[in-house]
Amino acid sequence: MAHLDAVLLARAQFAFTMGFHIVFPAFSIGLASYLAVLEGLWLATGRQVYLDLFKYWLKIFAVGFAMGVVSGVVMSYQFGTNWSVFSDKAGPVVGPLMAYEVMSAFFLEAGFLGVMLFGMGRVGKVLHYLATLLVAAGTLFSAFWILTVNSWMQTPAGYATNAQGQFVPADWWQIVFSPSFPYRFVHMVLAAYLTTGLVIGAVGAWHLLRGRRDQEGVRVMFGMAMGLVLVVAPLQIFAGDAHGLNTLEHQPAKVMAMEGHFESHPNGAPLVLFGLPDQDAATVRYKVEVPKLSSLILKHSLDAPLAGLDSVPRANWPPVPVVFWSFRIMVGLGFLMLGLGLFGLVARLKGKLADWRPLHLYALSMGPAGFVAVLAGWTTTEVGRQPFTVYGVLRTADSVSPLGAPAVAGSLAAFAAIYLAVFAAGVFYILRLMSALPHLGESGPSPAEPVRTAGLAPGPAITPGHGLQPGE
Amino acid sequence: MSLLPFDLPTIWAFIVAFAVFAYVVLDGFDLGVALLFPFCPERRDRDVMMNSVAPVWDGNETWLVLGGGGLFAAFPLAYAVLMPALYAPLIAMLLGLVLRGVAFEFRWRTERARPVWDIAFTGGSLVAALGQGIALGAVLQGVSVSGRAYAGGWWDWLSAFSLLTGAAVVCGYALLGATWLVMKTGGELQIRAQRLARPFALATLGFIVTVSLATPFLEEAYWQRWFAWPGIVLTVPVPLAVAGVALFLLRSLADAHDYKPFVLSLMLFFLCFVGLGVSIWPNIVPGRISIWQAAAPDESQVFVLVGTAILIPIILTYTAYAYWVFRGKVDPEHGYH
Known part of the structure; x- marks a missing residue:
């Protein structure tokens, strides 16, 4: 019975940390694509409103992405800390898939996101747009790999069992494209797009309800x-x-x-x-x-x-x-x-x-x-x-x-306390960004704030004079 | 048996070791800068300190994920044994990293709650550094294994030795942070960092000596490795090199040199890392599991190696580019502009 309690607590801990984590990637996947569309429309039409919206949502993207990063680091260790027997047995199959997930996320984070947040002033419009597209593609790659892991766990295929009782790869193609994978991938990516669309729609609706239909950015965003x-x-x-x-x-x-x-x-x-x-x-x-x-x-x-x-x-x-x-x-x-x-x-x-x-x-x-x-x-x-x-x-x-219930319960309580505090603050700051109207030059650059190459972008990286608007 | 002309587990051991080392020194100075906040109470100094690491910290932290992910992919058995053995210090480390990570962002978004996020920044970094050091000690002192699983309790990691290594890592990170600030700042803050670097350098050297003296008494195997032929050929040069680097480090601090103290501190970390490698090799769980026992099948290791061989050089290039863009002193007036 004590073992069962530890199992339930370990499941609760995984569900809790995963539940907090998943909302940020779900938002980032959709928002990255939305940003790519906005920048593409701006480049194609030259209309200022698309650039304004791009900058507005880029700030929100940066905060959401940061929270995805910190909660994601935790996930890469949850498998080993709480599910070690699973890690040993399934590691030869799911470990490599997760390593690809990490590397594609890493790749995106260390590289193209930095260029995206640097702003056009440094790399030029075309290269910047390429970076935006690659960030969008990178979020989809991340989703691809992590869903191969989950799909294989749901509908295992392409594996054999060795003498140590481990699942070992027999056919990587079958492992990556396990029977439920294509459905799960499409369902999840569409879910991410819908999630982001609903958030953008709600922000637009909020500003419209407050009587800001005179703002072109609000109308375009909502439409x-x-x-x-x-x-x-x-x-x-x-x-x-x-x-x-x-x-x-x-x-x-x-x-x-x-x-x-x-x-x-x-x-x-x-x-x-x-x-x-x-x-x-x-x-x-x-x-x-x-x-x-x-x-x-x-x-x-x-x-x-x-x-x-x-x-x-x-x-x-x-x-x-x-x-x-x-x-x-x-x-x-x-x-x-x-x-x-x-x-x-x-x-x-x-x-x-x-x-x-x-x-x-x-x-x-x-x-x-x-x-x-x-x-x-x-x-x-x-x-x-x-x-x-x-x-x-x-x-x-x-x-x-092989951990006792007290160990798992104690860590679960610590996760709950810190996540609730940290993510409540994060959501508060995101909502505050959303409650501002999207228009040009809304926040002047604060000289004390840093520019970042990756992950986190406060105002200066993306406000006029320091980023997308060279020469201002 | 293998169709390949090289030994895959050895290659993977070096890749994982590289990722862990990259993490330790890169995030080491980020965490170290945060550890020095209590010595620099002025808001302006703290802004500059945080700005000096803000552009690079999360790229640095991702090496931790790569180290963990690489271990999981290439050596699932080691991952499965070590993670439960290091349960409490690792969870504490992760939570510490969450707090300091969001502090980078949140600190700039609020006036009122700024002191709270300053505390989260330093406190989170302290917990993370301590957790990493304790985990190191817990691995070195040996974990009990039965069959293919960890067999100890959830307080086994706690010992005088693991607390010693915990304190040593905190101190070493503070040294990295202080010498980083010497390199990246000017004026009063640089002078303060120089004053801090010297005691942390001396304390770090003291810890290196103490940990080195204690290690051979943990396990017979370490004693054999260190003092018996032919291991001694490998082990003797390491302390000699440490002594040499230590002298240069102290002299460069006395000369108030800009970048030499940081580079020499990195070398000190590298030598300690080599010393650890010599002590543990070819095991991955000291005294219990070798890299070959822990290795995933060739099919798994080759599958990830292909991507790693392509992506790691690209990642390194980007990282180098990011550091190049942000080279030089932090300008307290204009951030990086």
């Missing part, structure tokens, strides 16, 4: 964000559905938990909209369901049989209530995003994008929705993988470090 949500939200629903079908093929127990299907349904399974799953009683209480709809979604046939958790040994069940609810939160938010995109479309067609207050209130309230959906989605897929770390072949209880 671009609504356009992105309109296009990406339906794509994401489509990608999520494809990902779900892939999961049904490779991890059926996870889908059973998502659907709340404790029983098998030989003649078409209902779609449970809501209910209270009871793991011990193996039933969903107070459920509201639509007959046969689940079979239609998952099997594209009303009467297709669907197996339930009763076909899976109980020892291999994931915690159903967590998976069931986190999945519904993600899907619910996804449809609210679709609604926002359509609302924005109607407003755009009527030429009222900058005028409709209900639209702005809706967009503002959806500002954090992307982050919540990302966390809920990761909860679904990670908790749904339980009770395994490497699905079907390595149990979570057999992966954990």
Whole structure:
């Protein structure tokens, strides 16, 4: 029992540190691409508003990126400190993938981000734009490699087992492109774009609600964000559905938990909209369901049989209530995003994008929705993988470090205390940057502040006279 | 057995060692500068001190991730044994690094809370340096291994020896920080840094001697390695070189030289690192696990080696470029402009 507690605490610690970390890369991936689009539009059209927006969001990007860096360093050690048996056994397969993740992140950080933040004054427009594009590509590379690790853990392939009980690589191609990887990668990158689009839309909506429709930057920002949500939200629903079908093929127990299907349904399974799953009683209480709809979604046939958790040994069940609810939160938010995109479309067609207050209130309230959906989605897929770390072949209880519960509990408390303080301050500073209006020369360079080559960029690196505006 | 004309685990041992050494000296002076904040209470001095490392600190810190990531990829067994063995000091180090990392950014974003972030900057750096030094001592004194896992308790790292190495690393980083400031600043601050560098240099040398005297008594293997033939051929030149570098260092400080003290301090660190390597080689967990036992299969090591061989030179070029751009003294009036 003491061992089980240590396992649960180790899982809680990983979930906590990972949950804090993931929101920053999710934001950075989308924002880096947005910055590349803004700079590209500026170069193509020469319109000042795009450059202003670029500089405005670059400051926010720098703070978010910094918090991603400090929380990311922690993650590279979490595997060894809390999951040492997993590290030993899976290290020959996932270690190299993680090393590639580190090197691509490192590469981006030590190099092109520095050039991007130096400003055009030093390297010229074309080289600067190249750096911006490479930073955007770098964030995608990072996502690529870390998702190969996660996907391999979900749907392991291309490996053999050696005499020491380690998973060893047999075919790197199969390892990198494991069965769930393409779906997970597309789903995550779209999620990052949506998350960023919703944040940008909310910032635009905030300034519009405060009566700043006279500001071109605010209108452009809001219009671009609504356009992105309109296009990406339906794509994401489509990608999520494809990902779900892939999961049904490779991890059926996870889908059973998502659907709340404790029983098998030989003649078409209902779609449970809501209910209270009871793991011990193996039933969903107070459920509201639509007959046969689940079979239609998952099997594209009303009467297709669907197996339930009763076909899976109980020892291999994931915690159903967590998976069931986190999945519904993600899907619910996804449809609210679709609604926002359509609302924005109607407003755009009527030429009222900058005028409709209900639209702005809706967009503002959806500002954090992307982050919540990302966390809920990761909860679904990670908790749904339980009770395994490497699905079907390595149990979570057999992966954990040989540490007592007090050690893990103590470090978890320390992480909680420091992360909450530090990230609350960081979010406060980011919100303060967002509450300023995007216009030219809003903050004069403060001579005391430093220029940085990488990672962190305060004002001077990107304000007129020191960066993008040579000669001012 | 291997189709390759060279020994992969040896190559990887040198790559990981290089990453760790790069981390120690590069982040060493960043952390060291923060450790000197209590000796420099004026806001203006602190601004300059922080500016002197601000452009490079997070590139420096990434070597720590590369060291950990390289260890995981190339020697997963060592990673799996050492991380739980060093649990408390490593977690403390990571949290310390979080605090000092965000302090770089947050300190400039607030007037009111600036003293708080100054404390976070110094306190976080102190905890990180102490954690690293304690981890070093804990590895040197030996960790208990059973099968393929760490077999000790979660307080095993704590000993008089690990506290000694912890203090030694803190002191050594302060020396790096002080000599860095001698090189990068001028005026009153430079004079203050020179005054600080001398006692930290003497204390660092004292720690080097003490740790060196204590190490052979930790394990029979160290004694054998150090004082028995042929190990003695390798071990004797190291202390002699340390003594030589120490003399030059003290003289360059007395001469108030600009960059020599920093370079000589780096050499001191390098010699200590070589000494450690000679003591531990070819083990990766001293006395327990060799680099060949810990190595991932060739397929894994080759797969990462390809990327490493391409990316590390590029990273080094960029790093060198960044230092070149920010060469010279920090201008207290205009930052770097």
